[in-house]
Amino acid sequence: MAACALAACAMFWGAPAHAQSQASDLARVMELIDQQEARLNAQQRQLQEQQRQLGEQRELIERQRYELLAMGAVSDADLGDIRGAGVPSSALNFHGLGEDEPVQVNRQRPLVMLAQVEGGSAPQATPTSAAPSGPVGEAPPEQPQTATVDALPEGQNALLGAGRLVIEPSFEYSRSSSNRFVFRGVEIVTGVQIGLLEVNDAARDTLTASIAARYAVTDRLEVEARVPYIYRADRVTTVAQQSTTTMQTFELNGSNIGDVEVSARYQLNRGRNGAPIFVAGARVKSDSGLGPFDLERDSAGISTELATGSGFWAVQGSVSMLYPSDPAVIFASLSYNHNIARDVNVTYGTVTVGEVDPGDSISMGFGFGFALNNRFSYSLGYSHSYVLPTTSELNELVQESTELQVGSVSLGMSFRATERLTLSTSVDIGVTEDAPDVRVAFRAPFRW
Numbered sequence: 287m288a289a290c291a292l293a294a295c296a297m298f299w300g301a302p303a304h305a306q307s308q309a310s311d312l313a314r315v316m317e318l319i320d321q322q323e324a325r326l327n328a329q330q331r332q333l334q335e336q337q338r339q340l341g342e343q344r345e346l347i348e349r350q351r352y353e354l355l356a357m358g359a360v361s362d363a364d365l366g367d368i369r370g371a372g373v374p375s376s377a378l379n380f381h382g383l384g385e386d387e388p389v390q391v392n393r394q395r396p397l398v399m400l401a402q403v404e405g406g407s408a409p410q411a412t413p414t415s416a417a418p419s420g421p422v423g424e425a426p427p428e429q430p431q432t433a434t435v436d437a438l439p440e441g442q443n444a445l446l447g448a449g450r451l452v453i454e455p456s457f458e459y460s461r462s463s464s465n466r467f468v469f470r471g472v473e474i475v476t477g478v479q480i481g482l483l484e485v486n487d488a489a490r491d492t493l494t495a496s497i498a499a500r501y502a503v504t505d506r507l508e509v510e511a512r513v514p515y516i517y518r519a520d521r522v523t524t525v526a527q528q529s530t531t532t533m534q535t536f537e538l539n540g541s542n543i544g545d546v547e548v549s550a551r552y553q554l555n556r557g558r559n560g561a562p563i564f565v566a567g568a569r570v571k572s573d574s575g576l577g578p579f580d581l582e583r584d585s586a587g588i589s590t591e592l593a594t595g596s597g598f599w600a601v602q603g604s605v606s607m608l609y610p611s612d613p614a615v616i617f618a619s620l621s622y623n624h625n626i627a628r629d630v631n632v633t634y635g636t637v638t639v640g641e642v643d644p645g646d647s648i649s650m651g652f653g654f655g656f657a658l659n660n661r662f663s664y665s666l667g668y669s670h671s672y673v674l675p676t677t678s679e680l681n682e683l684v685q686e687s688t689e690l691q692v693g694s695v696s697l698g699m700s701f702r703a704t705e706r707l708t709l710s711t712s713v714d715i716g717v718t719e720d721a722p723d724v725r726v727a728f729r730a731p732f733r734w
Contacts, residue, residue: 445553445565446502446733454731458494462722463487487524493517494544506553514544516575516594540592544575554605562609567621569602579630579639598644599626617667618652640679645689647673653696665698665712673720693718694725706733 446452465487496514503509519539549569557563575595582590604621627643653667673690698712707730714725 445506445508445551446500448502448505450502451734452498452500452731453734454498454500454729456494456496456498456727456729458492458496458725458727460492460494460722460725462490462492488520488522490518490520496544508551510547510549510551512547512549514546514575515541516544517541518592518594520592538590538592540576540581540594542576542594545595546572546574562607562616565606565608567602567604567606569604571596571600571602573597573599579632579642583634585635596625596644598628598642600624600644601626613657615655616652617654619650621649623647623649636681638681640682642679643677645674645676645687647671655698661702663700665696667696667698669694669696669714670718690720691718692716692721694721707731 494514494516496512498510498512500508500510517539518541520537522536523533524536525533547569549567551565551567554564554566555561573595575597576591576593577595577597578589578593579597581593584590600623602621602623604619606619607617609616624646625644627641629641630639632639649669649671651667651669653665655663655665657663670691670693673692675689676687678685678687694714694716696712696714698710700708700710702708710729710731712727712729714722714727716722716724
């Protein structure tokens, strides 16, 4: 009986202590649950903030997309890859850099360096802030660097992109003049001369209208054909003074098709990681124009019209370097032109012309192009050619001409009128004696 009483007392006093222990454990569990909920809420807010930032980035990319499409710069498919953090497959004029070349997107301004890139389709997609399919916070992969400014000198721009076609009409005017004073004799005292005095004043104007077609076979290979039509007018005045003074003025002109050219260019590298891009070129020039040995001549062998072609076939190899550095593009080029000799075998009066070998030439150039905005750009550069002497066989005697140094400074400007049409002009100013005084060219490439 006493044992039962003791057991009852223990149960009476032990029950409250057990209940207090359970309540304490429950409070700790609830506190842990609250802490987990707070962490989950913080992570959810962080995820929402990241989604908001991604939405802003998508809106920024979409705005740039509309600007680029307005420029006719990048295709809808390429920008779809960019929006999905993929790697575009063809966005070059520096087109065809491949599928993994780097691009540096300037978030503060649109890509204004694009030129001669394909036009895009009308914008249809709208900005979205849906959660990304990939990990949040990862940097997007590098994307290809896109093209160059339109104002770069002819032949310096990179490639179009597979399947693209450009038709380019152009018009060019050049002016060459010389004023030469020659005295053959002796001067006894100042102002008293015995001998022959000759003064030669020449002015030569050339107008060239041409049409060119350029087609990109692949992202890294394109071909081009050019057909020119040339009009020339020369005026030469000669004054000779010996015992009497004789002045003669000759005016000649000529117009005909010029030398048709076919060329190809191949992009050698992909320009990854900010490296310069190199493009190799090959050109073949025909003798389709009216050459100097095809002209009408009088009985004395003097031509009565002007040539519109060289009269010789020629092949040229070149390599160009382009280094985009937004908002500028640095360019340089080196080329070698080989004129193919031929046996003329023509007699003019008492002179028989045998084999004629026009001098080859080595040319180089460098400069930069700068984009002021997404429609207007300009370029500044220098080009120089060293022309080797020409050898001619006259009455079986070989004669050699002097070498030529032709250097000029060029300024180019370009305005994108529509997403497919660009208007370009360039002015070359001769800085050496053998160079034309000035050359002005207008081009209007239209892209498909």
